[in-house]
Amino acid sequence: MDNISDLLQRRYAIQQQLGKNAGRQTLLAHDRQENQQVVIKLLTFDHDFEWDDLKLFEREAETLKALSHPNIPRYLDFFEIDLPDAKQLALIQSYVEGRSLEDYLKAGRTFTEPEIKQLVKSLLKILKYLHGRKPPVIHRDIKPSNIILGDPCGICEAVRTGNSIGEIYLVDFDSVQTLATQEGRTVTVVGTYGYMPPEQFGGRAVPTSDVYGVGATAIALLTGKHPADLPQQDLRVQFEQAAHFPPTPSFVDWLTQMTEPDLKLRFLSAQAALEALEHPQFQTYEPAPIQTLPIPTLTIMGISLLQNLGMGCVTGLVFGGLMGTSIVPVWGTLAGAAFGVMAGMALGFVNGVVLGVETRLSFYPLTDARLHRQTMTNISTMLIGSLGFVLLAGSLVEPGMISRWILLAVGIPSVVIAGLAARMSGRGFAQWYESISRRK
Incomplete structure (x- = not known):
């Protein structure tokens, strides 16, 4: 504390150092003029000085000067000190005992x-x-x-x-x-x-x-x-x-x-x-905040249908086209793609309605986003998987042995792909609902 100037020493009796780091010191002192203990914070412009330190130091002084609260130290003074080889800033504030x-x-x-x-x-x-x-x-x-x-x-x-x-x-x-x-x-x-x-x-x-x-x-x-x-x-x-x-x-x-x-x-x-x-x-701890205004039912149903119809059509188009190509090139591709789109729309419509209704009945407004995502994903997968296997089983009742093997070769992958697509649709819809619910 050798660099403490005469300006400080004339009014303040330095008692002890409370803290020190690069370019900064915090001192406990007795104010002889006001007969009270104070805290003096010093910022020295030396080789350790950084401009960010000056910005923070001045901001602290400005902030304390504007504050008045019994549980916050009071601003008392702020001034510059010229030393022979450096300059200092001093912030004086009240001392909190404890x-x-x-x-x-x-x-x-x-x-x-x-x-x-x-x-x-x-x-x-x-x-x-x-x-x-x-x-x-x-x-x-x-x-x-x-x-x-x-x-x-x-x-x-x-x-x-x-x-x-x-x-x-x-x-x-x-x-x-x-x-x-x-x-x-x-x-x-x-x-x-x-x-x-x-x-x-x-x-x-x-x-x-x-x-x-x-x-x-x-x-x-x-x-x-x-x-x-x-x-x-x-x-x-x-x-x-x-x-x-x-x-x-x-x-x-x-x-x-x-x-x-x-x-x-x-x-x-x-x-x-x-x-x-x-x-x-x-008090309730929620993984996701409840929206200020509940989302309209028609919006929930509309997004659920669009999400599932879109995914169903794309999946049906791609898979149906690929299967048609393996049977009869060109015409088989077109016929398979058309059939896939129709099947995808039908399954997507059913899936969209179920997800929208379940969301409206059980998750309105949204309070548990994680449970909603898991529920939507599971419902989609089980629903489309069940429908697919029912349709597949029904189509296998009459055909002959060769036709049955063809249906199995086409039907089983179709059911699996439809289930995966539905799973993606359910998760995508849940993520949209969670995102829109968080908007304030």
Whole structure:
């Protein structure tokens, strides 16, 4: 700390260094003028300096200056310092007394489910304030080391009495961003691995990105482990088996939706997450969100018929033409293709009607996309397969031995191909329905 200038030393008594990394220092000091403890953040323009650091530092100062919340450090001052061989920027902010959640985790402290819920409720209320700003303020680095648990004595009392766990403070806004800064500019990728949602790795951050950080922090408190050290499946953190205690099913569902890798499936706002936590009886974890307006029945039926008629015609045309070519070239090809188209249309029509009706009766509006895809695929395959075998069996009742072998040679592949085509049709229709249902 030798480079601390006389300008700082005249007013601030430096007490200790809280943190240091390339070009940046964080100091705890006593403000002699106001007789209070403060935090001083310094950015030095030296050989480690990068322009992105300046952008983030100035943005932090601007953001804190515009904020006024009892659980966020207060902006006090911002100024330049000229050193003999360099220049510094100093950001002065109020000091939050307490210990970070990271310190408690390293000390081996475990948190109960009610305590974790109190903590995340407080965090979500802070996020409601930040995201409600114009434009919304996104913290982008919510993690245990940036969350201070105030009033240590109150914490001990809370353990004994079951009362409030204490005040929660969100600090360290050096990664902060507003939605306005994203538009038409290159966004710096910041955050901490394990607490960052996938969209942040691409430089995109939205309010629900902070929601993910709160969920990941809750998982760290629940398990005592860094989320990046827990197993994953399809980018979803598998935390339940690593928990210090069996969490309630509703809390598991809530945490799962908080940390959904797909932001469309995550809670869309801190308010939505808070309401789901406070009223778990109304909470539902859905693999796909329900559409705002149900899709009209005629649209469902029309798309189902078109999807299946189209697939049936194409399949019948190709297979019928190939089979006709093997019997009588040219005329056989044309006759086979025509017959294939008619058969494909008939089977496609039946399949389309059944899928449309089943979707309208059992999946309206869509709440479980995975089950719908599986159901549509299975219905198509079984339906067309059954119809094909019935028709094949009926055609084999009268013909002679030679004709029967010809029918078997043609009919069995036809049934198999029709079943595969129907399977593709069912899946294609299900994917369309899932896609249109997600539109907000």
